[in-house]
Amino acid sequence: MNVSNRLARDAAPMRVLTQSKPESEVLSQQTCFRCGKGWWPRCLSKPKRCPQCKSPYWDRPRQVKQPHTAADFRALTKALQEKIGRELGIKPVEQPSQDRSLIKALVILKGMKAAGHTWQEMGERVEQEFGARLDNEQLKALAR
Numbered sequence: 001m002n003v004s005n006r007l008a009r010d011a012a013p014m015r016v017l018t019q020s021k022p023e024s025e026v027l028s029q030q031t032c033f034r035c036g037k038g039w040w041p042r043c044l045s046k047p048k049r050c051p052q053c054k055s056p057y058w059d060r061p062r063q064v065k066q067p068h069t070a071a072d073f074r075a076l077t078k079a080l081q082e083k084i085g086r087e088l089g090i091k092p093v094e095q096p097s098q099d100r101s102l103i104k105a106l107v108i109l110k111g112m113k114a115a116g117h118t119w120q121e122m123g124e125r126v127e128q129e130f131g132a133r134l135d136n137e138q139l140k141a142l143a144r
């Protein structure tokens with residue numbers, strides 16, 4: 001019976017043989033985090049570079065930048081729009097109002113009427129912002 005068979009059958013001698021050697025003193029196979037290369041180092045000290053891709057950072061995974069969130073993207077878009085607007089001397093585009101109350105509609109209609117807009121323009125704006133199609137008589141009743 002050869003030695004390796006005896007060691008495999010009887011675990012005790014194997015434990016004694018390996019007991020005094022902590023993990024760090026035993027050669028172990030290394031794997032590169034960058035290219036996936038696996039190799040057996042020649043000495044116990046940490047290999048300086050991956051033998052294949054030569055990366056000195058072979059023992060840690062590549063750091064991935066956090067992807068931008070949708071909120072980041074919106075904020076960036078807004079900041080860019082404002083900056084470009086300033087550079088070109090353009091006033092920011094007025095966002096359609098989220099306020100769809102009757103009061104808001106009345107304020108807009110009275111303002112447009114005072115500014116001399118036509119009933120058609122007022123009707124289009126109400127339809128665009130409030131989703132309601134009003135005829136001239138209804139607009140006149142509201143804006144009175």
Ligand SMILES: [Zn+2]
Nearest residue numbers: 032035050053
């Ligand atoms: Zn590598």
